Amino acid sequence: MYLSLLRKFPLAALILLSQNLMAQQPVAQGVEMADRLRADGKIWVVVAVIAAVFAGIILYLVRLDSQIGKLEKEIKNQKKEVRPKTQDIDR
């Protein structure tokens, strides 16, 4: 137990240290970015919202596409039905 803790400690220290270094990076480079938002994982909320909007627009387009496709088919069928009749009249 004691030994394993001893083994874990340097690892934990290393992780803590490296996180600290990561946090210092933006300050060192002098430009503030939304690092906190990313670290918290809240960026995924933004991703989810935009993805939902995008998915909604695409679904709308797909639905419109299929509806117009149905209308096109109807018109095609109508023309097929109408044409032989007019030819009969001509004869």
Added chain:
Amino acid sequence: MNKNWWKALAVLILSYVVLKGLLGVVPRQPILNESIRNVYFHVPLWFAMITLLLTSAVYSIRYLRNGRLGDDLVAVEFANTAILFGLLGCATGSLWANFTWGEPWPNDPKLNCVAVGMLMYLAYLILRGSFDDEQRRARISAVYNIFAFAVFVPLIFIVPRLTDSLHPGNGGNPAFGKYDMDSNMRMVFYPAIIGFTLLGVWITELGVRMRRVKMALDD
């Protein structure tokens, strides 16, 4: 092969752009900060708009060569989608400018030239609405459309470069140079252009088919 494969491709590319555009690594730039990600969404809208307007002009030329009303119909729908993208581009640009340049519509040559260009294309739609005769409307608006494109290109590509502009790539500073974009950004930016262009073509295709259905119903 399914003839709608390119629509799926558009959705795939744009999903990638949204994900990678928000989560990917971007250069740390002062003033811009995280808003540099707008490059993935604002700029491709304009690129797509230019492509759509060019196609519209090509269809107008085709109409004048062969006189088929079908070509004129395609030209209008391409112009419609291009205007939609242009308005979205203006809106997104205004939002972005408000935070980085300090005001929603700074007195920048690129912005003012684009405003003139948008008005030209809105006039194209009004011009179309003012004719009752189909052939007359198609012929005159096709000529106008070609002239409008011929003026639009120098307005947004040449005039802003002659003077000083806030936009990168104008007034002497190179666009897409190593100071604006790194290879990480290009991996998202170039697909975004293709994705938004395909989306525009898709919307245009729906409009064209809708008009054809209407014409068939009128006959």
